[in-house]
Amino acid sequence: MKRRSNSQKFPLHHRWKRKLIILLLVGLCLGTVALMETQYSRIKKLAISSPPFVQKPKIAFLFIARNRLPLDIVWDAFFQGDKENKFSIYVHSRPGFLLNKATTRSAYFLGRQVNNSIQVEWGEASMIQAERVLLQNALEDLHNERFVFLSDSCIPLYNFSYTYDYIMSTSTSFVDSFADTKEGRYNPKMHPVIPVENWRKGSQWVVLTRKHAEVVVKDDVVFPVFQWHCKASLSTCLLCDYFAIWKEYIPC
Structure with missing residues (x-):
């Protein structure tokens, strides 16, 4: 008995269908590859033409508040x-206080309150420490180049x-x-760390460069003297004198 040939098993029109x-x-695969190549070239061209985002230097606004910021809506504008x-914004308020809706x-x-805030007493070194806490937090952002201290009653x-x-x-x-000419503010016990000729009075609401902010945070010379000898109950040196004293110690 004769065996059927392959040509008899698969009629001609079936073979043409298979080839088609x-x-x-094959055409679909080639078209897909060509489309992907075109899209890749377009994306590559856009990536080359679009410069990378460069973060500009930032100002850190450091607020010292008891609780709420009554003028927050002014600052919002x-x-x-x-x-x-x-x-960037950092707020030092009483421990446990949260800034929410x-x-x-x-x-x-x-959520801009610092998490390591301390209890602050007016005229005491705790106010200086609160400012140092704000600086410590703000210095963690390497883009912060200026540091502005503000109270809860300040407005732009x-x-x-x-x-x-x-x-x-x-x-x-x-x-x-x-120069502070008022008698009784300088405590002679601060000598020789803070000699009387370097004694100055000034505002605590200052603007510091990053270099000076780092110096203040790392200070273990002047701040301890204020802790030991400056008390509001004694009506002697106050926290507002701290940055004024540092002006005599750090180069501009």
Whole structure:
């Protein structure tokens, strides 16, 4: 009995169908590869033409508050003037206080309280320590280049752009101080660490460069003297003198 040939098993039109399907599959694969190559070239071109994002130097706004920030809505309008993420916010309030939707009207302040806050007493060295805590937290962000101390009653007088440009236009800190002629404020026991000729009075609301902020945080010379000899109950030196004293110790 004769065996059927392959040509008899598979009629001609079936073989053409199979070849056509194979050709279509090959064409589809080639088209997919070409499309992927085109998309890759387009993405690569966009990546080359678009410069990488570069974070501009930031100003750290350091608020010292008892609890709430009563003027948070004013600061909210101020911070809306920044479109390039050029600021950061840190708030020192009493231990356990949280800035949430129930305690602040501004989204900028949500969760911005520092977690290692301390109990502060007016006129005591604890106020200086609170400022050092703020600096420690703000220094963790390497993009923070200026550090501005503010109270809960401070408000901005100019818009964000003007304030940013003014503060960043100089490489020096802003520390106001003057000779203190009032008797009784200088404690002779502070000598020789703080000699009387270096005794100055000034405001605690200062603007520090990153270099000076690091010096203040690392200070283990001047701050202990204030802890030992400056007491509000004695009506002697107060925390506002601290940065004024440091102006005599650190180069601008």
